[in-house]
Amino acid sequence: MTETAMGADGGGVEPRTGGGVERSRRRDLLRRAGVYLVTEESLSAGRRSEEIAQAALESGVRVIQVREKDGSARRALEIALAVRRLTRRYNALLIVNDRIDIALAAEADGVHLGQEDLPVADARRLLGEAALIGLSITDAAQLTAPDASMADCLGVGSVFSTSSKSDATLTGLRLLEAARTAADSRTALAPAGGRSPIIAIGGITAANAGLAVRAGADVVAVISAITAASDPGRSAAELLDAVRAEHAQIAVPAAEEPR
Numbered sequence: 001m002t003e004t005a006m007g008a009d010g011g012g013v014e015p016r017t018g019g020g021v022e023r024s025r026r027r028d029l030l031r032r033a034g035v036y037l038v039t040e041e042s043l044s045a046g047r048r049s050e051e052i053a054q055a056a057l058e059s060g061v062r063v064i065q066v067r068e069k070d071g072s073a074r075r076a077l078e079i080a081l082a083v084r085r086l087t088r089r090y091n092a093l094l095i096v097n098d099r100i101d102i103a104l105a106a107e108a109d110g111v112h113l114g115q116e117d118l119p120v121a122d123a124r125r126l127l128g129e130a131a132l133i134g135l136s137i138t139d140a141a142q143l144t145a146p147d148a149s150m151a152d153c154l155g156v157g158s159v160f161s162t163s164s165k166s167d168a169t170l171t172g173l174r175l176l177e178a179a180r181t182a183a184d185s186r187t188a189l190a191p192a193g194g195r196s197p198i199i200a201i202g203g204i205t206a207a208n209a210g211l212a213v214r215a216g217a218d219v220v221a222v223i224s225a226i227t228a229a230s231d232p233g234r235s236a237a238e239l240l241d242a243v244r245a246e247h248a249q250i251a252v253p254a255a256e257e258p259r
Contacts (some may be wrong), residue, residue: 019129026109026132027152029062029093031197035236036063036221038097038201040078042070044227050082056226057090060240063219066113067097080106095134100126110134112155115142120150134199138169142206143182151196154179155221158202159212163224173215176200178217191196206238210246219243 016110029035037056053064068076069184080096084106087094095110096103099124103111110132113123123133135151144146151155155225158170176198183196200217209220220243229235 019131020058021040021131022130023240024151026130027197029091030132030153031140031195031218033062033219034247035061035094035239035255036065036201036219037061037226037236038065038221038223039083040067040223040227041068041075043224045230047227047232049227050081050086052116052227052232053083054086055231056236057086059233061090061226061236063093063095064091065095065218066098066102066106066108067112069097073099075104077102077105080108084108093132095132100131102200103131105126110152112136113147114152127149137175137179138171140175140178143179144246149186149195153197153199154183155199155201156217157200157202157221159215159217160203160208162203171202173211174219176212176215178228204239206235206242209239209242213243213246 005040023163033160037053039053044052049068056064057138064087066076066080066083068079078231080094080102093107093109095112096106096108097112098114098117100111111123112134114136115138120133120135125248127140132152134153134155135147137143137148137154137156148154156176157178161170176184179198183198187195193210197218198216199221200212201221204212204220204222205225212220219238222239224234225239226235
């Protein structure tokens with residue numbers, strides 16, 4: 001990797017210098033996205049992940065993570081390249097799960113790392129300053145580790161019981177609350193400025209998304225709630241409506257709340 005970073009939405013490759021501005025823009029878009037689709041072709045009822053991603057984007061989803069655990073690296077790259085074209089059309093973000101090589105090849109906006117993946121500092125060195133780097137949090141002790149303070153966003157869960165990940169640890173809402181508190185306490189030192197987005201994942205549906213937002217999530221990440229739905233676009237829209245409604249309720253000043 002030379003002195004370059006992953007491409008911005010306009011395509012091409014940008015210098016490392018000044019990457020913090022682009023990174024801040026991406027963080028802000030992620031924070032306001034509401035719903036974060038994670039692809040998994042094996043959970044898409046025989047449909048291609050590109051098809052699911054397009055339906056979600058048409059319904060207003062603005063973050064797509066390519067996570068293809070059951071397929072080949074070649075197929076994952078094919079999906080990432082197709083989704084990259086779509087996200088540019090919709091001014092949305094493309095995140096790649098785990099695979100920094102695929103993220104680079106697809107000119108993604110960032111990666112999401114697990115606790116056993118590369119350290120955040122090494123991922124940053126490879127990807128450049130503009131890249132978003134997310135980190136999975138499954139235990140409260142992880143919130144005080146160096147990686148958590150260096151990550152751009154934290155993916156917390158599994159908040160609710162899920163069948164999408166066989167190895168998922170059920171964390172409940174309490175860990176989500178702890179992550180929100182930890183992120184808020186580091187706001188002044190947050191990478192590239194701004195409040196670190198908190199992403200809730202695991203068993204989230206339109207019916208319980210509001211609980212995750214109330215506990216501290218900016219965004220809810222879903223797999224099967226969209227990919228396995230008979231109408232992925234409609235399911236995405238319902239999730240967005242639920243998240244936006246809860247954020248709007250939280251934003252109501254105390255003086256205006258019903259007594």
